[in-house]
Amino acid sequence: xxxxxxxxxxxxxxxxxxxxxxxxxxxxxxxxxxxxxxxxxxxxxxxxxxxxxxxxxxxxxxxxxxxxxxxxxxxxxxxxxxxxxxxxxxxxxxxxxxxxxxxxxxxxxxxxxx
Amino acid sequence: xxxxxxxxxxxxxxxxxxxxxxxxxxxxxxxxxxxxxxxxxxxxxxxxxxxxxxxxxxxxxxxxxxxxxxxxxxxxxxxxxxxxxxxxxxxxxxxxxxxxxxxxxxxxxxxxxxxxx
Numbered sequence: 001x002x003x004x005x006x007x008x009x010x011x012x013x014x015x016x017x018x019x020x021x022x023x024x025x026x027x028x029x030x031x032x033x034x035x036x037x038x039x040x041x042x043x044x045x046x047x048x049x050x051x052x053x054x055x056x057x058x059x060x061x062x063x064x065x066x067x068x069x070x071x072x073x074x075x076x077x078x079x080x081x082x083x084x085x086x087x088x089x090x091x092x093x094x095x096x097x098x099x100x101x102x103x104x105x106x107x108x109x110x111x112x113x114x
Numbered sequence: 115x116x117x118x119x120x121x122x123x124x125x126x127x128x129x130x131x132x133x134x135x136x137x138x139x140x141x142x143x144x145x146x147x148x149x150x151x152x153x154x155x156x157x158x159x160x161x162x163x164x165x166x167x168x169x170x171x172x173x174x175x176x177x178x179x180x181x182x183x184x185x186x187x188x189x190x191x192x193x194x195x196x197x198x199x200x201x202x203x204x205x206x207x208x209x210x211x212x213x214x215x216x217x218x219x220x221x222x223x224x225x226x227x228x229x230x231x
Binding site for chain 1: 156
């Protein structure tokens, strides 16, 4: 069965600094990978996804993530964060054999300070 | 409606009572998920419906939890004899099937906040 580990529960960062939110997954088969974001008092929404093809995927709001199969990682990055990026970020995985069942990590709380 | 609709948005109940939470997915979405999000924690998978296949119930924490779905429409999550540890936000999400023509993106409802006193 697949699982997802988000290595940092909280990441404080100053505005305009770069940020990386780490995600590692465990699965015995090929996977699809996702990052979702939950802004304060809002529902979850898709940030970006990797299904196939280029290992570097770009999402909304200037975020990008790189799929690294050998390291089973899918870290999320942004070169310069804004106050408005303050939110909870969830990494998720589904494997090709489970028909799309999506398993989420525990989340990383990104706090951007002025 | 345009999005995933959940009701009630808030539910306060007494320990030992049964509760029923409802989810209306986006029309045409074959997949429907229930997740639980406890305060300050991540999303805990509960159950997954995909079309006419048998549901994946592997995440249900105990036999007090059950869920049903009518065809490809409404789903209800039932918690019997509620306990204080059941207090959480219960999130429903729906998606199209993951195919070459669909990304399988999940669309989430606003959640039902359950408080068990």
